[in-house]
Amino acid sequence: MTISIYIPIIRGKTTDEFVKSVFQYKNIGEVLRVDFVFNKVKQRIEAFVHLKTYEHSQEATDFINSIENAEEQTKLFYNENSYWPILKNRNPDKKVVNDDYLNFGDTKEELLKIKEQVEHLTKLVEARNKPRECWMDDTTYSMNYPPISDVKRTKSR
Helix, strand or coil: CCCEEEECCCCCCCHHHHHHHHHHHCCCCCEEEEEEECCCCCEEEEEEEEEEEEECCCCHHHHHHHHHCCCEEEECCCCCCCCCEEEECCCCCCCCCCCCCCHHHHHHHHHHHHHHHHHHHHHHHHHHHHCCEEEEEEEEEEECCHHHHHHHCCCCC
């Protein structure tokens, strides 16, 4: 039995790895994938969580029964004070194109790669602007080079 749920509001910094770990830690089941979308109308990030398998545990049974009961509000606590509201995904098997949503699952991974590249380049620039040291007769001398933008060119006479 494949189970697909809808989280109508989720923090932008939440990763699919974190969602998977919460479902595993809560003894609910193994997550196949998480589809993050941006709701353009409500200006928020939402998620669709597709479970590969669910645990044969009381926690999983209670969770599934709760989302099946439309009158009950299901909350999945991922820490002591914070939770995700949980609803049943009404279209789990359909890849419905909805103009109100921007799917950024692939974009999110690309942004994480770009972030890593920017962090690497930032470290290179910081290293470039650090004072350089040279050793002479066991004494350390610091040579501060000005940033390239501060160097003024003069005409030689």
